[in-house]
Amino acid sequence: MEKTWFITGCSSGLGQGIAQSVLRRGGRAAVTARDPSKLNTLVQSCPERILPLQMDLNDKESIEHAVQEACQWFGSIDVLVNNAGHGYRAAIEESTPEAVEEVFQTNFFGPMRLTQLVLPQMRARRRGQIINITSIGAVRGALGNGYYSAAKGAMELASESLAKEVKHLGIRVMLVEPGALRTGFYGDRLKSSRLSIPDYDVLAEQYRKGPQTNRHNQLGDPIRAGEIVVETSLRPDAPFRLLLGSDAVQAAKETLETRLRELQLWMDTSRQSDFSENSFSGE
DSSP: OOOEEEESOOSSHHHHHHHHHHHHTTOEEEEEESSGGGGHHHHHHSGGGEEEEEOOTTOHHHHHHHHHHHHHHHSOOSEEEEOOOOEEEOOGGGOOHHHHHHHHIIIIIHHHHHHHHHHHHHHHHTOEEEEEEOOGGGTSOOTTOHHHHHHHHHHHHHHHHHHHHHGGGTEEEEEEEEOOBSSGGGTTTEEEOSOOOGGGGGGHHHHSHHHHTTOOOOSBOHHHHHHHHHHHHTSTTOOSEEEESHHHHHHHHHHHHHHHHHHHHHHHHHHTTSOOTTOOOOO
């Protein structure tokens, strides 16, 4: 595999797992982190085929510079992996506009800008692939996870549209929906609101950051998950949507079954909003 991959959020976790898999397969990788010193171990494993880059999804110039540098170093980008992001835990009412804006910038607007910057060269070559890492949180909204789920959900819907827009250009799009991975997600990458409204205290154990911070019992192995992402993306029959983890599979299954039951229960009511055959809509 001689493709060049541009992978965001590679200092640890799933991004690091994807990068390691790419390098093991002989690929080239531009890997990003807000603090590039955290990429040193990854770089030392294969210095001749890896380019470490400083990039912050909240900084448009940083994003543009990273893409330019990767293209100058490798010539082009064949696969973009939008993996970088962070969690955010707070009730809807407890969140500040500034915090919500940052969640969307990191988890949606930044990755979409990166996608826009990479697409022209993919269009010119009539080939390429974009892999967007979302979350099982995009499949169903969890308690205290509303804004994070909304940002990841926006990524999913944008990806569905993008896949239809670029298919005829030879560009493929794949969504990856991980469950809980054993990473630093519940540490410094999990942010929360400073505002605490007493009426929500009864739910605190289920969503506020404190009780979640030191969790290290997640089912998902980020290194194995990274291997699966790369392996699946290379298949000609790669799915548009790939769940990662038995917990993600179970959550998605339950969510879709619930939606289907509700649809069947209320579809007669839903259909009543149509014009009847004998009605006249007017001008």
